[in-house]
Amino acid sequence: MFSYLLLTAFLAVISYTNGSDEKRILLSDPQYIQQELTRFQSELQEIQVKYNTLQAKVTTFENAFISQGDKGAVLTRWGRSDCPANITTMVYSGTAGGSFYTHTGAAAEYVCMPDDPIWGPNKDLVYSESVGYIYGAEYQEPDTLFGMSDYAEDVPCAICLGEQYTASLMIPGRTQCYPGWTEVYHGNLASGYHGHAAASQYVCVDEHAQAIPGGGTHDEEGKLFYGVKAKCGALPCPPYEDGKFLSCVVCMK
Template sequence: MSLMIMFSVLVALTFSVTVICDDVRERRILLSDPDYIQQELHQIQVKLQEYDALKTEVTSLRSTVNELLAKKAGEKGVVYVRWGRKDCRGNGTELVYSGFAGGSNYQHTGAAAEYVCLPPDPLWGPHKDISSYAPAFMFGAEYEDPDLFGMPNRNEEVPCAVCRSTSFSTSIMIPARTTCYPGWEEAYTGNLAGGYYDHAASSEYVCVDEHPQTLIGGGTTDDNGKLFYQVRTRCGSLKCPPYEEDKVLSCVVCLK
């Protein structure tokens, strides 16, 4: 190695050592400087405050998310009518009210088709006593098939229960089934009911619970009104099989 190169290396090493020593000396001076220490402590305090503020914000956001999730869960629910019963069954289901099945008279050609569940505690509006030019009518309902519904006679009156499930968001009545399809949970099962085919009034199909109850005080008089009949199959446009001729149809109400 030439003298020139050795001299250059020596100079570089000397410079590096000098820089390191100066940096160490400067740090020692700074660490012994009260102003420098105070400045560093202040920076640490600022960082801690920023951390605390960030932690508080995260906690607030987490609380907001939990509130939104709780609200979302609270909004979940589905309402259905359990025909022929005064109560609701499990499945996270609550009773909204227990009432009286009703609807239009089976003889009226202008009758409304649907069955309704009337509450037991009506509140009358301001027009309760006005005269009427051309009214619709609301009647109670009776079972018209004592064998199917297990009634002592044809004059028993029909209860109903409006139920709300907070565990599900959808309900469906499936005719001709006694169990739900996979992925659905049973609310109740029973027998399909509707109006008599030769009556003047239109009707609809509803599912009457397999263990129907009656209203207290009914059954002594044949008041008619809205009527519940069994529903039987007729082959032709209805494919047989899988269906069979002149059989009583069951039903099930399912939740999801």
């Protein structure tokens, strides 16, 4: 097909300039046509080789980017300062925190504050109005649900990376993952108290929760962890049971 197109193109007069002399080559010279056709075919082959080489490099870069971008599910392990061995590695450990439980304009989510903060250039800025706050977090009620001897123990946390996984999921109301998912840890569903002014979120506190040493000596409130009960109604019972504490499991895939 390509040779046919070249031959068709040569059915016209080809003009070119060599120095100051303009020469006109007519189709009456078959040898010239054959030479040019051979040259064009050779150049096309070289271009094809270069294209294939570049395409192979692009494919290699794309695969490397996809491999790095897709691998790595990040999750928070609430109630522990370590990450589950073998399937995750530690990004950092810290202290659970968030908004104060009575602040109506507070942020809802729990956050994991690192143990080694690095302050920015505005650390000492003098300004006392219209700001947000982050407090530490404490286990509340029932303290036995979280394995604590009393309430007001401070909550540790850890940010964990599952390098062989692409997604993480917290499933409320279960202690086992669905087929195809790998369990990271399971425990008890927690949130803020339903009667407090500040909003919260549902998180999964590890079944073998720890406390930050020395934190239980003072009840400083802040962001609070309470056990969560099921309430029948729009939530179907069965399979749920009214007034029973809910479990949870964190899974990766």
